[in-house]
Amino acid sequence: MLIRDIQALLGAALLCGESRLDDEVTSGFGADLMSDVLAFTDSDTLLLTGLCNLQTIRTADMLDISHIVFVRGKCPDDAMLQLARERGICVLATHYTMFKSCGLLFSAGLRGGGRDE
């Protein structure tokens, strides 16, 4: 699924990473706990999260995650966006809840990007 389609489906604002709008992702992972993101995601996946601080961006950076959607109206601050820009990470923000965001994307064909244990 193209990032620009994900943006449209979630009515999301693009906060940085314009050049990545035509990137394609095939899977997504939703979590507010960064240790879970570090333990359960496998490859480059779309990260949906309600955790909004610098560690969110750093966690994505560690795992080569290039696309983040902040859910529930969470709004990253300038320091976060600056780090995201430096690392080439595309950041979207939606007012939808985690469940609704994941549900919409799953219905549209995006698959789970984590390991089920």
Added chain:
Amino acid sequence: MSDCLTLRFTVPADDFTRAGEASSSTKATLKQLGLPADIIRRVAIVMYEGEINMVIHANGGEITVEICPDQIVMVLKDTGPGIPDIQQAMQAGWSTASGAARDLGFGAGMGLPNMKKCADSLDIESTVGVGTTVTAVVRL
């Protein structure tokens, strides 16, 4: 060994905004060296969880990363409170983390078990009141 590259970092105490800088910098170096993506990912996960632990549990410390032709060795040394029962600390879900740590997205007791899973070997030496040294090896 002369064909090893050594990186050294000081992890500042109680600075949650800078937690992860050493790991990020190490990851960038490994990328520049052209190491395989899977190796970089495992090193990044181990070092980042370890670095976060130094910040949230131990007032920071020192990290040394030795990049050799056959392995990458990370030594994370702090002079924090120490771990009274290492076996217990290794259990998934065991955590003494503060609310502030949980606010960062950590503190669910998942760090050490994931470090063990991602590293080829993980060794913890700890003395209560003296500090903790975590040595993790990822083989190439």
